[in-house]
Amino acid sequence: MTSSPTSRASRSPDGARGDLFDPQCPTRRLLDRIGTKWTSMAVKVLAEASPEEVRFAELQRRMAGISQKMLSATLQGLARDGLVGRRVEATVPPRVYYRLTPLGLTLEEPLAALREWAEAHMAEADRANRRSERQQA
Amino acid sequence: MTSSPTSRASRSPDGARGDLFDPQCPTRRLLDRIGTKWTSMAVKVLAEASPEEVRFAELQRRMAGISQKMLSATLQGLARDGLVGRRVEATVPPRVYYRLTPLGLTLEEPLAALREWAEAHMAEADRANRRSERQQA
DNA sequence: CCGAATCCATCAGGATACTG
DNA sequence: CAGTATCCTGATGGATTCGG
Numbered sequence: 001m002t003s004s005p006t007s008r009a010s011r012s013p014d015g016a017r018g019d020l021f022d023p024q025c026p027t028r029r030l031l032d033r034i035g036t037k038w039t040s041m042a043v044k045v046l047a048e049a050s051p052e053e054v055r056f057a058e059l060q061r062r063m064a065g066i067s068q069k070m071l072s073a074t075l076q077g078l079a080r081d082g083l084v085g086r087r088v089e090a091t092v093p094p095r096v097y098y099r100l101t102p103l104g105l106t107l108e109e110p111l112a113a114l115r116e117w118a119e120a121h122m123a124e125a126d127r128a129n130r131r132s133e134r135q136q137a
Numbered sequence: 138m139t140s141s142p143t144s145r146a147s148r149s150p151d152g153a154r155g156d157l158f159d160p161q162c163p164t165r166r167l168l169d170r171i172g173t174k175w176t177s178m179a180v181k182v183l184a185e186a187s188p189e190e191v192r193f194a195e196l197q198r199r200m201a202g203i204s205q206k207m208l209s210a211t212l213q214g215l216a217r218d219g220l221v222g223r224r225v226e227a228t229v230p231p232r233v234y235y236r237l238t239p240l241g242l243t244l245e246e247p248l249a250a251l252r253e254w255a256e257a258h259m260a261e262a263d264r265a266n267r268r269s270e271r272q273q274a
Numbered sequence: 275c276c277g278a279a280t281c282c283a284t285c286a287g288g289a290t291a292c293t294g
Numbered sequence: 295c296a297g298t299a300t301c302c303t304g305a306t307g308g309a310t311t312c313g314g
Contacts, residue, residue, distance in 0.1 A: 026259035027177070027252045034251075035172020037307070040164070056276055067308060072277055082265025093275040094314085103261060110250040115164045117247045122163035124240060128219025174287070193296055204288060209297055230295040231294085 033081065038066055038074045040111055046084060046100045047108040053087065053097035083107060170218065175203055175211045177248055183221060183237045184245040190224065190234035220244060 034040045045062045046054060054062075060071050075098055078084040083104035089095040100108070171177045182199045183191060191199075197208050212235055215221040220241035226232040237245070 026255040030251065030255040030259055031172055031177055035168055040168055067310095068277065069279090069309085070307065073307085076277095080266050080269045081262040083262065088276095091275095092314090096276060103258060103265075106258060107254060110247065110254045113247040113250050114167065117244060118163040118167040121240060121243060122167055125218040125220065128240075129217050131219075132217045204290095205297065206289090206299090207287065210287085225296095228295095229294090231297090233296060 033077065034111065036074070036077070038063065038070055039078065040114075041066075042071075042074050042078060043083070043100070043104065043108060043111055044115070046098060047105065050100050050105060053099040056096050056098070059098065078104065170214065171248065173211070173214070175200060175207055176215065178203075179208075179211050179215060180220070180237070180241065180245060180248060181252070183235060184242065187237050187242060190236040193233050193235070196235065215241065 034043075041063055042059070045059060056071070056075075059075075060066060060068065063071065066074075075084060075086070079086055079098075082101060084098050085101050087097040087099075089097070171180075178200055179196070182196060193208070193212075196212075197203060197205065200208065203211075212221060212223075216223055216235075219238060221235050222238050224234040224236075226234070
């Protein structure tokens with residue numbers, strides 16, 4: 001989502017205008033994460049399993065359509081942010097278990113609120129959309 | 138965010154596998170919208186002004202860093218979804234006023250919850266991030 | 275089994291210039 | 295004033311293949 005933290009921002013002909021759209025805004029950065037295609041789904045699936053751990057392959061099954069690459073990347077991102085924990089069983093073949101951290105669990109709440117809104121109101125947004133399509137045809 | 142409704146999805150050598158990652162999921166579509174760079178900021182600014190209307194130029198001032206193109210696109214998207222209303226004063230030069238619809242206002246609530254989470258917890262996520270960076274350096 | 279690496283198509287979104 | 299049009303870039307993320 002173009003997080004690009006170091007966009008070139010403040011660059012106008014007359015020099016330092018001061019950094020535009022504050023590069024620190026926590027909401028912006030959060031949206032950059034959960035807006036990423038699979039992140040919020042991963043949080044949801046892990047939250048549903050919580051406090052159980054879930055293995056990589058099992059996650060992939062529960063998130064229909066995700067590739068290994070994206071599942072891996074998504075989980076790494078969440079792990080880096082301290083939202084999920086990883087546990088590796090050094091057997092062969094190895095088994096890797098994931099679960100939400102306490103921090104990750106707290107995110108589930110506002111995320112669930114968003115899902116509820118979506119389920120309650122997106123149909124209406126879609127109707128508005130179709131109305132727009134028709135009357136500009 | 139790759140909404141791409143008609144991605145080529147279900148295409149495996151053996152034909153119809155059935156559409157992958159359900160194309161209907163309302164939460165997915167909502168995230169595709171609010172994940173877009175300026176949408177949630179626009180909702181916030183309009184919500185703060187509500188029930189007052191806000192003009193285009195004023196919105197641009199309150200959303201530091203946004204270009205005319207993106208402001209226009211963002212507002213159009215929100216208008217299409219029925220989340221904001223447009224009122225044109227046919228003077229010259231023309232004046233266009235925007236405001237959240239009742240539907241748009243209901244979205245502010247879960248969005249505010251998300252912002253609160255971000256302000257409360259993103260610092261912790263960032264700390265986790267820096268830890269990760271250091272220990273793999 | 276889990277994931278890293280490579281390759282590649284698509285697209286969000288910024289800069290700039292032009293209109294009614 | 296409030297857009298629209300055009301051009302261009304980097305990032306997202308899918309497919310596929312290789313490795314431990």
